Amino acid sequence: SELRVAVAANFLGTLNQLAPLYEAHSGQTLLISSGSTGRHYAQIRNGAPFDVFLSADVERPQLLVDEGLALADSRFTYARGVLVLWSDQQDLPLQGGEFLHSESLQHLALVNPRTAPYGAAGVEVMQQLGAYERLQAGHIAQAENLTQAMQYITSGTAQAGFLALSQVIETDGSIRGNTWLPDVDSYASLEQQAVVLSASPQLEAGQAFLYWLKSDQARAVIEAAGYGF
Amino acid sequence: MDLSSADVMALWITLKLALISTLALLLLCAPLAWWLAHTACRAKVLVEALVALPLVLPPTVMGFYLLVLLGPRGVVGGFLESVGIGHLAFSFTGLVIGSMLFSLPFVVQPLQNAFATAGGRVLEVAATLKASPFDRFVSIVLPLSRRGFLTAAVLSFAHSLGEFGMILMIGGNIPGRTQVASIAIYDHVEAMDYAAAHQLSIILVGASFILLLLVFALNRRFKVVSVV
Amino acid sequence: MDLSSADVMALWITLKLALISTLALLLLCAPLAWWLAHTACRAKVLVEALVALPLVLPPTVMGFYLLVLLGPRGVVGGFLESVGIGHLAFSFTGLVIGSMLFSLPFVVQPLQNAFATAGGRVLEVAATLKASPFDRFVSIVLPLSRRGFLTAAVLSFAHSLGEFGMILMIGGNIPGRTQVASIAIYDHVEAMDYAAAHQLSIILVGASFILLLLVFALNRRFKVVSVV
């Protein structure tokens, strides 16, 4: 039997690592549909055939619960994102956000703060550093998701950008490129929550998967992928 | 090359979707295009403008509206559900409908242009040679409109291959059911599996290129005709 | 209606982008389409297939490859940077180039079809009436290809309005510079601000509809001509 999982794009890579483990554990395969959280939310409201939703934020799962589309008691934080300021150019002074004040900063990659929590977090950090005002006027390249933000940087078009730690961490735990990790308390928590959807014909299986996500086996993988809890 | 089975499946769904929606569009739009090419009705202008509209909205947004319409709470989806057929969102049928709607202008306009020039005297001649209206359409209009059909088919087919915003929205990116190659590529990119993304892109582009080459080469072998 | 100033700006950029890229495409593709319509060269088939290819890949993926190409580290962008022009990513010029590339098949194919039927005897007649090749093109081919140009312009314009996957990638969605209406609508949907999404969609669709109506109505007033 298959469990149909809608997952936020930023967690897709991690979930792909988890899937075989869970299959070995439960004998159940995961049918993974990745995408933006906003889109998944709209689709679930319109009858999308998913059992479980791994959102990129807290808001959408909460809304689904409020609308009776998700089981209230299934909602929990499966991962907490970590924001990084990142560049593939080693010589940029990223530490302490110094580069954000630099005149040589042309374009800074950022996910759309209106739709993505990482974007909002990045804005918070910039505001605290007093750099947002200046950068907002034409220096911020807004991506629709984290992958695009990273592509802006790797193509060399944006010199640096705010990304998720999960994007730049290697399998051995080392961090690629030039990174600055802002203090996790300097921005609103990047909690990512999961819910079981009420329309699912296999509620127990969904709950079992979410329960497994809290296991040490799963948490080790999630942590290695650059998330906290 | 070691394509994952999901990728192979995605390629297959893509091909099926592009073929079915292109064929269905050609069949459905031919009468519409013929009417547009020959009517003197004033409403024609309205229809012409309407046909082009699906292009104006971003695919995902169009997809969103379609989703609302075809989903279980939508007017269409709700009705279909109530008569026991089931709503159309997240189904292959829904994909086909979305894809067709979106490629509508690419089919109607070239056909309309072709029909507008393929008419005239030769049709009258054919009538005097005992060809019924349908026979005339098949034996005269179709061959003389070959290039129009070719353009319509190529644009619609290629667009169905590449379009994913709308398909993602009403299809739901369900592997094996509604996950098409373009979404699979997108997913690989999202998962930063660039190798898989490049590989699938190359296959999609390569296969399309060969297909297009064949189609155009075949077309070359026909007589180029202008109605003198 | 209380559109945010960002939305107004986005609409304005969208309009500018669609107009400029459509005009530029019509100008650039006319010679190409003419060549395709009249050459007996075998390479023609190759070019025809190539022209249709931009449609095959998902726009975001195409956009990614283009970004890599046009960005400062890319072959094209790097070269332009080195000669002091600056790379093209995240600039309006880059948007125009991306948009043009993506609408290429919508312009080339209808024009090619129109040119293929608008040639022939009347061009020879025009030559005997002292019209130079360019003069013949302007005075005979253009008017006889009117419908082809109309189709090319409508498809390209409408597609430029709605496309956003590629534009996002190479434009960087920089408000006031490269943020177009389609991305703005998309953002509203993603942000669950459906009211704003509806409003902007209605404006975009409504304005486009009126524009298309005008264009088609104007077209109706011309004489419908088939080369007898």
Added chain:
Amino acid sequence: MSLAMSFQVNRAEFQLQVSLELPDQGVTALFGRSGSGKTTLLRCIAGLEQLPGGSLSFQGQVWQSADEFVPVHLRPIGYVFQEASLFPHLTIEQNLHYGFKRIRAAERRIGFDEVVELLSLQDYLTRYPDQLSGGQRQRVSIGRALLTSPRLLLMDEPMASLDATSKQEILPYLERLTEELQLPIIYVSHAVDEVMRLADYMVLLDQGQVQAQGPLQALLTDHQLPFARSEQAASLLKAQLVDTDAGDGLAGLQLEQQPLLISQTHLSPGRLSPITLGATVKVTIMARDVVLARQLPEAISLLNALLVRVVALDTDLDKSQVLVHLQLGEQALMARISKRSAGLLQLQPGQQVYALIKGVAVNS
């Protein structure tokens, strides 16, 4: 008479108003100046102009009436358009086959190979229309129409771009078709010689109105009409064949009890079987080929001399010429001579004179 029609077409600056009953056999010539409505009338008959108020019936079958309209493709007509209008995407063979294969085999009265040979199209069958000359295209379009084995053939200047030799090959075939297959033809032409040769009946159109209609013979000699007054004026007479071989390649006819010699080659060009003795032969004598004499001249190369009576003299043709209407038994003959000669001969109505006709000037 059973091709009855009545049509009214209103165009910007042109009205066609026609009510006609035409014979449903033989060739009816449609004659008239450019723009007089010939093509428009043919289109109405074919059903290509669907206009209210018209009516048309052919051999008792209603093709158009207030509440009926047989569509073009169900009418058993063949139509040779004024422009060849071949199908550009089909080869010549396919063009010819187009109508042919849409007819049930049992209804085919005209054979494919026969038409191809007659119109000398063998060499072009695999070509496309744009690889033919103007005249070749026109021949194909004639063949294409014939191959539907129509019961009524409409031809709009079918020979306009053909040379004399081609015409000489095709005209006799058309004559044969009308006779052997009882195929009536409505034939638009500007060439008087073609019309005289082919037609039995004539309709004269002028600005959309029927100016005159009737048997060719009557119209050609009617001095109200332009024919008799033109340089092409001719008389049509009926004679009996009495001697198929009168020596020197001549054949002997009997015309109103008087002998008339004509060339044997003129007797039955293209006909399958030679005309039998005693058969009626149609003879065209151009007015300008008739010489009048008060007495029979000798040692002159004018083979035929017919005794005729002067009926009237038409003197207002031209400053220098007169048209002399003559009576030959029951039939009418015209002579176009110079005013000077008329004066010298002191021609008067009632007078008996000899009409001298060159043997070679007789057309059958």
Added chain:
Amino acid sequence: MSLAMSFQVNRAEFQLQVSLELPDQGVTALFGRSGSGKTTLLRCIAGLEQLPGGSLSFQGQVWQSADEFVPVHLRPIGYVFQEASLFPHLTIEQNLHYGFKRIRAAERRIGFDEVVELLSLQDYLTRYPDQLSGGQRQRVSIGRALLTSPRLLLMDEPMASLDATSKQEILPYLERLTEELQLPIIYVSHAVDEVMRLADYMVLLDQGQVQAQGPLQALLTDHQLPFARSEQAASLLKAQLVDTDAGDGLAGLQLEQQPLLISQTHLSPGRLSPITLGATVKVTIMARDVVLARQLPEAISLLNALLVRVVALDTDLDKSQVLVHLQLGEQALMARISKRSAGLLQLQPGQQVYALIKGVAVNS
């Protein structure tokens, strides 16, 4: 002689191989069966077929040679195509203006209104081509070509769909143009009467080869060629005008010291100024209009009698006819008579006979 050309065209089953020097004045008729290459040759002259190995020069200017090719639009030609080929998106007025406005005003030798009036196009100026009849379209296409004030006019069966009256209006105008504007015309036509009337020079094409060329007069009487042998055979003679009014609407000519009366109306149709006394007049006499007699008959409506000498008899035309070649002073005349008459008259070469010609049969 200064329209010199040499062309070679190779098509699937057709080769045109032509090397010609044509006069650069007057009308040159291009004659030949359907498919003989007339249109192909005109296209070569116009520059519409750009093929290697050809050469062409007109009045000393090279239009085509091994290393030069003047493109069509830079050649001062007018071309009337075999099909009218009007611009479908332009009104008749715009069609006519198309070439006209592309010519500098100083170079315009033919006026807009003049052409419109002559071709009776006033009523159609605001219409579109698909609203005209076939003949009307053809007239527009003639006008359109004329309005570029060409220095060489190429006409491909320009009158094929015109009625006799329209032809009678247009032909004299063309004659006038050749004379007054020194405009040479190359004229393709199947109508022998048109050619005889208009042409000074003739080229006979057969299967892409020049079968004969020369002054019209010489070709028409050359008994190697099909003309002399056809029913349309005619002789062209030169005579002097000696009396503009000989009474009865006649004019008197002097032909090789013998008098010849012709109708005044035939003398100068369409010409601006009447021919002056003593001028040379071109006279066409059809062979079938010549009657031979051993002695002068009396009281007969044959106005002209010319004393001629029999040169030769052509007996292999036809079973019943002979062509008699006659000598009239320095010029040649032909008579087509029946074999029977030739026998009765016992015609022999060297013999003197009277050639009787109807006054009305003389064309100038």
